[in-house]
Amino acid sequence: MKLKSQIVGLPVISIVEVASLGKVEDLVINPDTGSVDFLIVEPEQWYMERRLIAIQDVAGIGEDALTTETRTNVVNITSVPAAIELLKKEVKVVGSQVITKKGRLNGSIDEILVDEQTGKISACRWVAGDGAKTGLIPANLVVTFGKGMLVVEEDFDAALVENASQIHTDAVHKPVVEKATAQGPQDPLQFFEDKQKQYLIGRTVTTDILSDDGEIIAEQGQKVTQEMVDKAVAADKFVELTLNTRE
Incomplete structure (x- = not known):
C-alpha cells in the first residue's frame, strides 16, 4: 500500500x-x-x-x-x-473535514493509503481538531466520500489503527446504498446533506455565509432555517454552513 x-x-x-x-x-x-x-x-x-x-x-x-x-x-x-x-x-479526501453519521465534527484527513494493485483506498489518516491525536481510519468505517467532507461511523475514533500493517485487505469502503427510484439511485453526498438538514435547523450561525457573487445566505447570530439550508445547498455552501454553526 x-x-x-x-x-x-x-x-x-x-x-x-x-x-x-x-x-x-x-x-x-x-x-x-x-x-x-x-x-x-x-x-x-x-x-x-x-x-x-x-x-x-x-x-x-x-x-x-x-x-x-x-x-x-x-x-x-x-x-x-x-x-x-x-x-x-471534486472529491479529494485529503484535506476533508471528518463528520460522523450523527453530525459530530471531529478533525480532518491529511493522507490516504491506497492499494496500488486495485486502487482501493484502504484507510484515511485522521488528525484530531487540536492535532493531539492521529490514526488510520479503515475504509470499512467510511460511509461517504464527499466534496470537502468524509462521513464516518459514529464510533470511528475507537477503532483507529496506528500503522498500515494493521489494515486488513478486506477493509474496503462500503458505500451507502439507497433503494433505486425511477430517477436512479440517490447520490451519496446528497443523501448526507438531506440527513444534516434536520441537525442544522435551529443552530446559531457563527459567521456570515455568502455566495460566490456576494449574496447573503446567512448572517452571524441568526438561527438556521430551512430556507437558509436550501440556499446554501443551491450555492454550494452547505459544507461551509455546517462548519460554522453552534448550538
Whole structure:
C-alpha cells in the first residue's frame, strides 16, 4: 500500500519505449467505490493539456517510478468522459473535514493509503481538531466520500489503527446504498446533506455565509432555517454552513 504523498511526484515510465512520460500530479478518486480510478500526469509541454492513466494500466508503483506497459496508456483527459465526470465531483479526501453519521465534527484527513494493485483506498489518516491525536481510519468505517467532507461511523475514533500493517485487505469502503427510484439511485453526498438538514435547523450561525457573487445566505447570530439550508445547498455552501454553526 502507498500513501498519496508517495505516489504524487513519481515519474511515469513506459516499459516498451523506455521513455519518461511525465510525473504524477494528482489522483482522481471515485467516491462511490472509494478508489483511485485514474492518475493525472503532467503535460508533455507546459502549454499542453494534462493527461491521465487508468489505474488498471499501471504496471507497478515503486519507490522511484510508476510504470506502464506503453506510452499509449497515457491519454488526454478530455478523451475519457468517465474521468471528467469524476473530476467534476471534486472529491479529494485529503484535506476533508471528518463528520460522523450523527453530525459530530471531529478533525480532518491529511493522507490516504491506497492499494496500488486495485486502487482501493484502504484507510484515511485522521488528525484530531487540536492535532493531539492521529490514526488510520479503515475504509470499512467510511460511509461517504464527499466534496470537502468524509462521513464516518459514529464510533470511528475507537477503532483507529496506528500503522498500515494493521489494515486488513478486506477493509474496503462500503458505500451507502439507497433503494433505486425511477430517477436512479440517490447520490451519496446528497443523501448526507438531506440527513444534516434536520441537525442544522435551529443552530446559531457563527459567521456570515455568502455566495460566490456576494449574496447573503446567512448572517452571524441568526438561527438556521430551512430556507437558509436550501440556499446554501443551491450555492454550494452547505459544507461551509455546517462548519460554522453552534448550538
